[in-house]
Amino acid sequence: MKKISLIMIFLLSILLVSCVEKEEPKFDPDKYLDLENIVFDDFDNGIDPNMWVIGNSKWGVGNGGVIYENVHYTNDGIVVLQTNGDLYDGPLRGIGNNHGRRTGAMITTREALGPGRFEVRMRIMPRFGSTTAMWTYYYDNGMNHEIDIESNVENDFRKVWTTNWISLTEYSTVSNTLDFAQNDFEWRTYRFDWFTDPKRIDYYIDDVLVSSQSSYVPDHAGEFNIGNWFPDAWAGVPDFETDYTYVDWFKYTPFKEQPYTPTPANNQSPSNFYPSEAIEHPIANLISNAGFETDAPAWRYPVTSGVELLEGEGLNGSRGIFVPQNDIAYQFVTGLDETFEMTFSAHAKLPLNGSGYVLLEFYPAETQKIDQYMIEFNSSDEDFIADTFYGKEFTFNVPLGTKRVEVSLIGGDSGIYFDDLFFNLTKKPRPEIVEEGDDVQRLNIDFKNGIDSNVWAVANQRWGGTHHGGVIFQNVHYTEEGNLLIQANGDYYEGPLKGVEQNNGKRTGGAIYTKEAFGPGSFEVKAKIMPRFGATTAFWTFNYLDGINSEIDFEFNVGNDFSTVWLTNWLTETNYNNHTHQMDSFHNDGNWHIYRFEWHTLPTPHIKYFIDGKLAYTEHTKVPTMSARYWIGVWFPNNWAGDPNFETDYLEVEYFKYESFPDHPYVVGPTGASSPTAFYPTAPIKKPVSNLLPHGDLDYETGYMLTGDAVISNGELKTGLLGSAESLITGLNDAFELTLKLKAKASNNAVVRIEYLDKDLNVISGEDIIVSNLNANTFTNFTSVINLVEGTRAINVIFEGTNITYDDLFINLTHKVN
Incomplete structure (x- = not known):
């Protein structure tokens, strides 16, 4: 027995050693880095034609492509990729159309780059409708070798797609959910590490691994692209004017010991494609046509509205918008997130004792409103001077669950002029929720x-x-x-x-x-x-x-x-x-x-x-x-x-x-x-008495079916020789008792016919209520009780008689019959 035990211990020790020996070492991407051949560009000297090509092309449908006029740089070394949405009304033109809407921007490396670490520090374009992306690309006769990071997918800035391709039909894509909204105006470093031995691509945001994918890994070098463009549908609707992607730097570190197939370099772009001078760092405004200087359809209002864009009525004699009393102009701003703190400012002018306001209504992507905030302008404001512009600013936390806001300009006690609106993110302020109940409320x-x-x-x-x-x-x-x-x-x-x-x-x-x-x-x-x-x-x-x-x-x-x-x-x-x-x-x-x-x-x-x-x-x-x-x-x-x-x-x-x-x-x-x-109602009202008949005062004939020569005019119903007026009342049941009241004048009896109907509006039975002892020259008041027959769910009320004049028709519930 002792001998057998020793043998078992010996065999077990061999097995354990074998398992330890077969354990795979942890993958270390940094050991492959070729630190002597790093490519780096911080754009301090603009966009280098020897390194970059400026995109001017189109792919997909429903967009104007990426155009060179949308590529800029600033004095502080930031590449600015301009994006023009559906509300753009400027001079630019897209590829294949005569306007500049749905046009993006892209820069591409001249050299095709092989396996390595690709990094971009950027702030992505923050609006629905366009996607910000970084990707490698090589195509040859059906071979599509590509690696992508795409933001704003599925109408959600908390999603990012990581995709790698070897053909148009062979690819691996992962939809990754993040714990932050990428359009929060924070600088982030997007990165992927591309290996061919072993085949794998690791995707990172701020050095946090987002996804690791090992199928359909490219093995051909590809140009590297940074840009924003307009997909068909899957990035949402671009309900905006202009916004930007900002790029701080690009870095490429090749990997050693990674086999790949080299591919040809790109030619330099035409010299006029490269921006010739720096621009001031643009500050995006989430409000489209915020100064009302263009005729772009950013502001919506009813067809019957009196809203006008007026020359000379804005700040300093510029163009402004006039919203009449109790009228409205509005637009939607999308891409908001509950973690944002926002600032909204507006300038308005109004007459003495006038008022108006800006209403911000917060919604998820669809469905009911979550919340609303109001910025009111009236003559009690400290800075108010009649018919003179003054400004207000409002900073607030975006309500939880918000994805879009409706911004409405509304006339209150008077018409009101608005100009110089501004709306954008201030900062990202607050931690998230969860708590238990408190004391009894x-x-x-x-x-x-x-x-x-x-x-x-x-x-x-x-x-x-x-x-x-x-x-x-x-x-x-x-x-x-x-x-x-x-x-x-x-x-x-x-x-x-x-x-x-x-x-x-x-x-x-x-x-x-x-x-x-x-x-x-x-x-x-x-x-x-x-x-x-x-x-x-x-x-x-x-x-x-x-x-x-x-x-x-x-x-x-x-x-x-x-x-x-x-x-x-x-x-x-x-x-x-x-x-x-x-x-x-x-x-x-x-x-x-x-x-x-x-x-x-x-x-x-x-x-x-x-x-x-x-x-x-x-x-x-x-x-x-x-x-x-x-x-x-x-x-x-x-x-x-x-x-x-x-x-x-x-x-x-x-x-x-x-x-x-x-x-x-x-x-x-x-x-x-x-x-x-x-x-809010300012005073109580006397409780109205409901009338089951429409327009009992007979100011309108709506709700009555007139036959023969019956007419309703001047607040009276006249039956003529053979006419009648019929009205349907629904929502009844046979447990109810009704009261009929009316006024009539005639030289003979009037007749009110009641037809009792079931739930399918089939006639169960009927009765005639005779209105007698009338006077041809003066109205006689008449009251009668209507007891509904069994099975009644509606009634037809028919006012008949020869040459009868009716007025003040009224029917309502008397009480519930026990």
């Missing part, structure tokens, strides 16, 4: 003193398509009773309001949301929901950050049914749970109801939905973990809430309550918001 907010601007922001935006006019601030009110009142205007609305980017007020709702983002807790609201088909009343939490869509919803009137409610919770825009809950009554009954959900992240994540104090549903999956603002509103979805066959109706809210669950962990999302002071 309790809120009980009513509206007896109006809408508190310290608590609430008033929304003025649109989501979910262009079929509606969004939620607008003019639809937000509070009543003399101290309740929030949100107005909804349907297809029959003919009033003066205008929706977001539309020239009428049809299909416009309203919304408010808390400025503070709340963590897990109980969220409660007491409300009478907006009772008409076509729009949905909703109470929801919402926040967005880096693809995370933190949202919990109550949504009413779904599938044309006020007895159902959608209970939905979201993790992303495509990853969510949607539960359709059948309630025990129709909630457009004009009664107060209490809607509450409890959002838990402990002991296991779940959400409990309560309706009038009763648990309706519990969801245990896809529960958000990020804090969110609370929204109250009415908006117009596309199709799933029905057709908005009405004029105006209202959502009424008595209070909002929140109580936090302090021991529940969560991620802190974007918080804080602001709305212009003009968005």
Whole structure:
């Protein structure tokens, strides 16, 4: 036994020695460096024609190529590669077009370089639509030997592509996610180490390994390029005027003992391609046409707008922009990141007692607005002098989750002139998030003193398509009773309001949301929901950050049914749970109801939905973990809430309550918001009485189908000999009792026919309401009760009779029949 044990120990020791001997040594790239043949250029003497070729060519589609006029250098030895986006309106021309839009710049080594370490210190071009790249390149009859580092890919400056090719169809590409945004105006050193024995390419940013790739490794020397150009789609839309890539230096260190095939050198560029003198270091402005000196379509405004670019109305007699009262001009700036600190400045002039403002609205790449900031100009400003330009500057942290900002110039109590706008990054300021709950927070907010601007922001935006006019601030009110009142205007609305980017007020709702983002807790609201088909009343939490869509919803009137409610919770825009809950009554009954959900992240994540104090549903999956603002509103979805066959109706809210669950962990999302002071109602209104009939005062015929010789004019409906007027009222049910009121005059009886319709608008039955004892010369008031028959979900109301004149038509819910 002892002998066997000794043998086993001996064999084991041999095995261990064998394993140690077979362990591969750690790869050391520095041992291959040929330090005696380094190529270095810091561009202190400009761009050397003996070393560099200036690019003037085009590849790909949908761009103007790289042109030599976009290549510059500065007195302090920086190469400036100019990039012109879709809003460029200067004298340059691209290759193959008659304008300079979507033109980039490139410099290329004359010598073809073999395996080695390639390094560039640069600040990349910071706008969507163009990519900054460094790459080797050799092509011959299908052989495509190339090594690339490309920034701003997939519409994301936190992504970088590392790619190596040996043909147009044989390549290795890796999409690398970084923990910083590369367009933060920081100088960075981009590098790749190219080896052919062993075959591998190591890619670095600031000496941190990003990717190591060992397939499809080139073995032919290639020219080395630094540049920015405009791909087709995958770098985003170039919604900008001009910006720059800055190059500090280039360094190439050959590798020893790395076999490769030499290739021919490039010829020198024509002498006029090289910049002849240095330029001042340009400072990019994220605002396009910031001085309003060109006619480039940078600023957008409605077709009916009175916005004008006017000669002599800018600073020092230059060109400026005039935005009339309650008008708007706007543009988008893309490529922002939540780690940025930004500065915005503007100059404005306005008359005595006038006002206007700049509104900055922050968005992710798509979807709902995250936050907004406002820079207001009015006659109470310290530097204000009537009709004289003065400036304001605003420095702020970009809200979490932001990728783009909408910059709007808005006229307030008067028209306003703007000039000399500036917007750019100041610095990169702050560490990132994550915390747990704090002490218990309790809120009980009513509206007896109006809408508190310290608590609430008033929304003025649109989501979910262009079929509606969004939620607008003019639809937000509070009543003399101290309740929030949100107005909804349907297809029959003919009033003066205008929706977001539309020239009428049809299909416009309203919304408010808390400025503070709340963590897990109980969220409660007491409300009478907006009772008409076509729009949905909703109470929801919402926040967005880096693809995370933190949202919990109550949504009413779904599938044309006020007895159902959608209970939905979201993790992303495509990853969510949607539960359709059948309630025990129709909630457009004009009664107060209490809607509450409890959002838990402990002991296991779940959400409990309560309706009038009763648990309706519990969801245990896809529960958000990020804090969110609370929204109250009415908006117009596309199709799933029905057709908005009405004029105006209202959502009424008595209070909002929140109580936090302090021991529940969560991620802190974007918080804080602001709305212009003009968005808040300044005085209470008397609570309006809803009329289920459109235009009961008969100032418009919208919403009525006239037959025969019936006419509506001068505030009256006249039936003539054989005419009638018919109007459809939806959103009803047979538990409701309605009241009909009208005025009529005639020498005979008037007839109001009621047709009871089912959910498919088929006629169930009908009845005639006779209006008798009328006078031919004076109006007689008439009132009647309408009891809906079983199965009723809508009614047709037909005003008939021979030579009847009607006025002040009115129908509304009397009460809910028990």
